[in-house]
Amino acid sequence: MNKLERVPSQAAPDFASFVDYEQGLVDRRIFSDEAIYQTELERIFARAWNFMCHESQIKEPGDFFQNRIGDDRVVITRDKKGDVQVLLNSCRHRGNVICRAEQGRAKSFMCPYHGWNYGLDGKLVGVPGMKEFYRNDLNKDEWGLGKAAKVESYNGFVFATMDPDAPPLEEYLGDVGKVGLDIAARDGNIEVVNGVQKNRIGCNWKMAVDNLFDWYHPTVSHASAQRSGFFPQFEESLSHMDQMVMIGEYGHAIAGPLVKPENETTATPAQNRYGIQQLKAHPNIFPNLWITLQGDQLSLRLPNGPFETEIWWFTIFQKGIPEEERRLRLSMASHVFGPGGLLEQDDGENWAHSTRGTKGVASRRYPLHYAMGKGHDQMVGTPEGHMRAETVVNEHGQLWTYKSWAEWMDAESWADLKANHSPAPAGRI
Amino acid sequence: MRAAEDIPMGTLQDLDPQAHMLLQFDVERFLYDEAAALDDRRFIEWLDLLTEDIHYWMPIRRTVNANELDQEFTQIGDMSYFDDDKEMLKHRVARLDTGYAWAELPPSRTRHLITNVRLVGMDGDEIDVESNFHLYRSRLDTEEDSWFGKRCDRLRRVDGQLKICRRHIFLDQTVLLSTNLSSLF
Numbered sequence: 001m002n003k004l005e006r007v008p009s010q011a012a013p014d015f016a017s018f019v020d021y022e023q024g025l026v027d028r029r030i031f032s033d034e035a036i037y038q039t040e041l042e043r044i045f046a047r048a049w050n051f052m053c054h055e056s057q058i059k060e061p062g063d064f065f066q067n068r069i070g071d072d073r074v075v076i077t078r079d080k081k082g083d084v085q086v087l088l089n090s091c092r093h094r095g096n097v098i099c100r101a102e103q104g105r106a107k108s109f110m111c112p113y114h115g116w117n118y119g120l121d122g123k124l125v126g127v128p129g130m131k132e133f134y135r136n137d138l139n140k141d142e143w144g145l146g147k148a149a150k151v152e153s154y155n156g157f158v159f160a161t162m163d164p165d166a167p168p169l170e171e172y173l174g175d176v177g178k179v180g181l182d183i184a185a186r187d188g189n190i191e192v193v194n195g196v197q198k199n200r201i202g203c204n205w206k207m208a209v210d211n212l213f214d215w216y217h218p219t220v221s222h223a224s225a226q227r228s229g230f231f232p233q234f235e236e237s238l239s240h241m242d243q244m245v246m247i248g249e250y251g252h253a254i255a256g257p258l259v260k261p262e263n264e265t266t267a268t269p270a271q272n273r274y275g276i277q278q279l280k281a282h283p284n285i286f287p288n289l290w291i292t293l294q295g296d297q298l299s300l301r302l303p304n305g306p307f308e309t310e311i312w313w314f315t316i317f318q319k320g321i322p323e324e325e326r327r328l329r330l331s332m333a334s335h336v337f338g339p340g341g342l343l344e345q346d347d348g349e350n351w352a353h354s355t356r357g358t359k360g361v362a363s364r365r366y367p368l369h370y371a372m373g374k375g376h377d378q379m380v381g382t383p384e385g386h387m388r389a390e391t392v393v394n395e396h397g398q399l400w401t402y403k404s405w406a407e408w409m410d411a412e413s414w415a416d417l418k419a420n421h422s423p424a425p426a427g428r429i
Numbered sequence: 430m431r432a433a434e435d436i437p438m439g440t441l442q443d444l445d446p447q448a449h450m451l452l453q454f455d456v457e458r459f460l461y462d463e464a465a466a467l468d469d470r471r472f473i474e475w476l477d478l479l480t481e482d483i484h485y486w487m488p489i490r491r492t493v494n495a496n497e498l499d500q501e502f503t504q505i506g507d508m509s510y511f512d513d514d515k516e517m518l519k520h521r522v523a524r525l526d527t528g529y530a531w532a533e534l535p536p537s538r539t540r541h542l543i544t545n546v547r548l549v550g551m552d553g554d555e556i557d558v559e560s561n562f563h564l565y566r567s568r569l570d571t572e573e574d575s576w577f578g579k580r581c582d583r584l585r586r587v588d589g590q591l592k593i594c595r596r597h598i599f600l601d602q603t604v605l606l607s608t609n610l611s612s613l614f
Contacts (some may be wrong), residue, residue, distance in 0.1 A: 100492065100494075101491075101492055101493050101494045101497070102491045102492045102493065102603065103491060103493065103500075104493050104494050104497045104500070105497070106494070193507060193508045194503050194504070194507035194508060195488070195489040195503035195507045195508030195509065196489070196508070197489060197508065197510060198489075198603070198604040198605065199604065199605035199606070199607060199608070199609075199610075200604060200605065200606050200607075200608075201608050202608065220529070221531065222529075223527065223529035224524035224525075224527040224529040224530040224531070225524065227523075227524070227527035227528075227529060228520045228521075228523040228524035228527055228530075229519075229520055229523055230517075230520040230523075230524070310604065313508075315508050326506070327506070330506070330507075330508065330509075330512065331512050331513075331517075333508065334508065334509055334510060334511065334512050335512075335513075335517060338510060339510065339605055339607065339608070339609045339610040340487070340510045340511050340609070340610035340611075342520060342521070342524060344609070345532045345609035345610065345611045346529075346530065346531040346532045346609075346611075348532070348608035348609050349531060349532060349608060349609075350531065352608060
């Protein structure tokens with residue numbers, strides 16, 4: 001018996017009590033409580049489908065890319081058969097990392113501690129001293145690397161879950177979860193541009209996720225982008241834009257500008273410079289994958305304790321786009337988002353200090369307000385068969401994320417979550 | 430005594446030791462004055478030290494295995510942290526004066542330590558200079574960032590004055606441990 005029984009959650013309060021959906025209030029403790037964070041690792045990250053990489057990053061057998069699922073480091077590999085594997089980056093002998101590089105190509109992964117060697121599929125293939133020290137009394141078949149319970153791709157985007165009871169990826173994503181990946185995939189002939197930006201912000205991961213739905217902050221947080229001349233019609237372009245919200249099961253949501261035909265002429269000089277005519281709404285795949293710049297970029301928000309988040313930016317282009325367009329879109333990507341981006345550089349401190357603002361004994365008695373638009377909007381069917389609200393700036397996406405968060409946290413298992421999660425709302429929201 | 434401006438154009442190998450020393454002195458003085466402009470927050474003056482065709486670029490560095498060190502840095506045409514022309518750098522500077530550049534409000538305190546200055550090439554009126562830097566940022570009450578790395582600059586003599594026409598910045602960190610990159614390197 002190599003597997004420990006599942007350890008019950010350390011903290012199992014009534015998480016629904018932390019989110020008052022009807023009044024749009026969220027208890028600050030969910031952003032800074034260490035026990036709640038540990039439960040998130042178990043009940044959200046070890047249970048959800050987590051974004052790993054795009055298949056273009058691991059094209060050939062031997063290609064690998066490192067990522068994380070909660071606190072678990074994982075190596076995504078293309079094995080000799082051409083299958084994608086998601087392996088725990090932890091030797092079965094003493095737990096040491098078996099892969100230290102972020103990415104690359106390997107024939108196998110040898111633990112630098114004692115030399116246990118694992119194949120690209122995670123099988124234990126070599127043990128120094130097998131005969132002399134172990135006296136051949138070690139069944140290598142039983143001591144391969146831990147693996148994700150399931151690995152699936154959608155449009156070439158690889159996801160993994162550590163929970164064998166998770167539903168299939170497409171069922172998990174549902175309509176709303178698929179939208180962003182469909183936009184990003186375009187005709188399917190895409191690849192991740194070489195180079196994933198990575199930086200750490202001293203904020204809770206949910207503060208970063210929360211922000212992607214937030215079309216209230218740009219005119220203040222990002223006012224410098226407008227006033228510097230980088231994005232001269234930023235405020236105007238936002239105030240003219242109608243907003244839309246889509247809400248899906250398990251916490252997926254999309255919120256942001258609804259581009260109507262009559263708004264399509266409002267391209268700004270900066271947008272023209274980059275050949276991108278409109279901004280569009282932002283999808284999040286629960287828990288932590290944001291798709292933006294009309295599918296040109298994915299932002300992954302990796303939790304690193306309650307007070308730290310690692311932000312990773314993947315940039316995606318169609319193969320063979322003209323060189324000039326490629327350069328413009330590349331510079332757009334680095335000029336807007338990422339740690340040096342003119343918009344995103346002003347976000348980090350807000351998230352960090354918002355997180356810090358949830359620590360104080362007195363401060364945390366005051367819930368955070370997520371009620372903008374609550375009760376004022378209507379989900380209606382579109383001709384394409386989606387449900388969405390057409391409205392003004394609102395906080396429906398954030399509030400839905402927290403409502404779903406509480407359901408994930410209260411559920412004992414996938415079966416429990418499946419049975420007891422809220423359906424996507426219809427009618428008034 | 431020869432003035433640095435009088436040093437003949439050509440290649441480094443053409444220079445006699447005294448001319449090399451004078452050029453080294455001239456370049457170091459330029460880089461220190463430039464660092465002082467940044468640390469004193471004289472950003473408009475700093476922009477004047479850049480040519481109109483400057484390429485200001487910081488690639489992404491990765492932890493890679495020893496046999497794949499050729500892939501340690503992304504290349505031009507790949508993703509980067511900075512890929513700026515003069516216009517973009519003007520926006521970066523202009524934003525600091527908008528009153529809304531929150532990442533730099535209240536303004537950070539920076540210190541550029543420039544060391545190991547080496548002339549590595551010269552072609553006509555352009556000089557390739559490599560230097561190491563430690564850019565320290567102290568921010569708000571207790572926040573600190575330290576960026577170490579190498580700058581590969583190309584300086585050009587324009588009307589007798591040195592200007593930067595290329596700055597490629599190679600950080601030592603792979604995962605950046607800073608909230609943002611709102612400082613100028």
